[in-house]
Amino acid sequence: MGLITEVLTFPLAPLRGTTWVLDQLLLTAEREYYDPAPVRKALAELEQSLLDGSIDEAEFDRREDELLDRLEQLEAYQQQLRARS
Numbered sequence: 001m002g003l004i005t006e007v008l009t010f011p012l013a014p015l016r017g018t019t020w021v022l023d024q025l026l027l028t029a030e031r032e033y034y035d036p037a038p039v040r041k042a043l044a045e046l047e048q049s050l051l052d053g054s055i056d057e058a059e060f061d062r063r064e065d066e067l068l069d070r071l072e073q074l075e076a077y078q079q080q081l082r083a084r085s
Contacts, residue, residue, distance in 0.1 A: 034077050034078065036071055036074045036075065036078075039067055039071045039074065040071070042067055043064065043067050043068075046060060046063055046067065
């Protein structure tokens with residue numbers, strides 16, 4: 001951008017700053033949402049609950065299937081990101 005463009009668009013500077021902040025918030029939220037680490041941790045905690053006797057085999061199987069499905073979705077999303085790069 002040239003000097004004239006900067007001067008003419010100066011009143012929009014706060015809007016550009018707000019847009020940048022919103023973009024950063026969106027990127028951070030996406031990283032957290034698509035992070036497989038919490039799902040893996042939940043799987044480990046679920047297994048520990050089964051070993052402790054806190055839950056029965058049927059509950060373990062149901063929740064494990066949900067978590068494995070979520071993990072599969074996250075890994076597919078990450079593969080799509082790598083394919084785009």
